[in-house]
Amino acid sequence: MSDSFLAIDFGTSNSLVGAYHNGKTHGALPLDPKAADQTLMRTLLYFPNPDLCYYGAEAIEQYIEQDMEGRLFRSFKSHLPNQSYLGTVIDNRIVTLENMVGIFLLELKKRAEKHLNQEVTKAVIGRPARYSMDPVADGFALHRMEKAAKMAGFQEVQFVPEPLAAAFDYRKQITQEKIVLIGDFGGGTSDFTLIRLRAEGFDSKDVLAIDGCPMAGDALDSVFMSHRLNEYFGAKSRYRLPMSSNVLTMPPAVTQKLNHPAHIVHLKEKDTYEFIREVKKCSLGAKDKEAIERLFVLLEDQQIFPFFEAIEKTKRGLSGAESFDFRFDYPEIEITENFTTAQFIEWAMNTRQKIFEGLDRCLDSAGVAPGQVDLVCLTGGTAKVPFIQAELENRFGKDRLQTQSHFHSVLSGLVESASFWAKGQKVT
The missing domain is CATH 3.30.420.40 (ATPase, nucleotide binding domain)
Incomplete structure (x- = not known):
């Protein structure tokens, strides 16, 4: 054993x-x-x-x-x-x-x-x-x-x-010593290791820096919800509580859960669910009430997973086209929205910035300039997003990128x- x-x-x-x-x-x-x-x-x-x-x-x-x-x-x-x-x-x-x-x-x-x-x-x-x-x-x-x-x-x-684990794998392809940047872009995190790779072996001193950012594919998926699709589910619904003259909109604690594929399932938890039910009762107009009703259908009919799969499909579609139609066809949640690559790039600006700040920290802590990196090896689906690729090409040059990596x-x-x-x- x-x-x-x-x-x-x-x-x-x-x-x-x-x-x-x-x-x-x-x-x-x-x-x-x-x-x-x-x-x-x-x-x-x-x-x-x-x-x-x-x-x-x-x-x-x-x-x-x-x-x-x-x-x-x-x-x-x-x-x-x-x-x-x-x-x-x-x-x-x-x-x-x-x-x-x-x-x-x-x-x-x-x-x-x-x-x-x-x-x-x-x-x-x-x-x-x-x-x-x-x-x-x-x-x-x-x-x-x-x-x-x-x-x-x-x-x-x-x-x-x-x-670092990805770096061990890439070492097998190396015949002479190189400074290599490994970029691992997953669903939840973007991770970077700067390492001196040698064919003959590994020493812990060869790891020059490790850094990263807790944002990747899921964060990119969430921008479609937060900038457009969440309105269909009550994110902008107005309501007035009994005995109050204040007009309110759905609080951030609810909308933030709504926007993210990992968090939205928790809208079904009792206290949150009862709060949304109360908001529906107090909605100001028919449109506000309809949007919250749509949210209940999404939650009660267990459509969260297929809905975010449709968002993922849209993200992939925008990798090969200037625009792509998001379609979701379920009774009471029939949604068609056109998204453009330009919109996606604009909405994802904060996520992209945070990802590349992690890369810059990695380079800075090692005292290595982009021009000194011999090879950039990428793994994970998010590495294929065109504006991520373009940013890497801009920093390191296309000839140093190796993107045919796999899971x-x-x-x-x-x-x-x-x-x-x-x-x-x-x-x-």
Whole structure:
């Protein structure tokens, strides 16, 4: 048992598991028989009731099959640094965030163990360069991950920054020493590692800097809601409470949840849900009331997941066209809106700025200028967004960018980290 280690790339959107087992490295294990790529498991939990949970592709399949009853959770990793987010309640049963993450990690562990035919109690788990820009919140997120890993049955865990793991993978392609920037753009975080890569080996001193930003694909998805689509769901609905002359609009605490794919599911929690019901009663006009009714249909008919999938499709569509029609066709939520690339670029300006501030900090802390970087290796879906690509090309030149990376590069490096650990070498 001591010779077996799992390598877990626990992502906001997708997760993968590899292993170092009996002296051999094992790449991505086939964990999800119902997925198109069986090595790629969607980071999803679906509870039709508090005592039953489905995972990955089966979570979506069962969610649809069971008429979208129960609770589907996505992007729950992004809550880790949020100290005010404790978890949720499913039919009077409290499920903490650590429970949610632990349940998912346990399922990954069980499926990997079945494939290896071996119990495994040691794991290398990837972590973002920063869960949060606040060091206290970042430490809190890591503490939560440690608790979740223990709940999943891991007795020993090492956390390796995901961009550093990606760097280990890229090292295999290198024949001479280079200064390489690894950019890992996921669903929840954008992470950067500046590293001196040598074909002959790795020393911890080769890591020149690690930095990042807790914004990526989900933050880009949310701009479509916050700038246009949330109006369909009461974000601008006006209401007047009984015995008051003040005209109010939906408070930010509600609209911020509405805008984000990880947070919107929590509008179903009792206190928030009752507040929205009260707002509907006190709405000033028919249009205001209709918008809130549309929100109830979105929540009660479990249309949150398909709605944000339609937003994701629109984001991808704008990668190849100047404009793209967002379409959502569900009774009482029939929405067609045209979005342009120019609008997307303008709305995403703050997210883009924060991402590249993380990159600049990484370069500055290493004392390396963009011109001194020999190679820029990119991984993650958000790296393909055209204005992210254009900004990188502007800083480093197109010829230094390597963008044909895939989901497995971080995992491959985590597996190598596990082999270092097994041989008694320090990883970070």
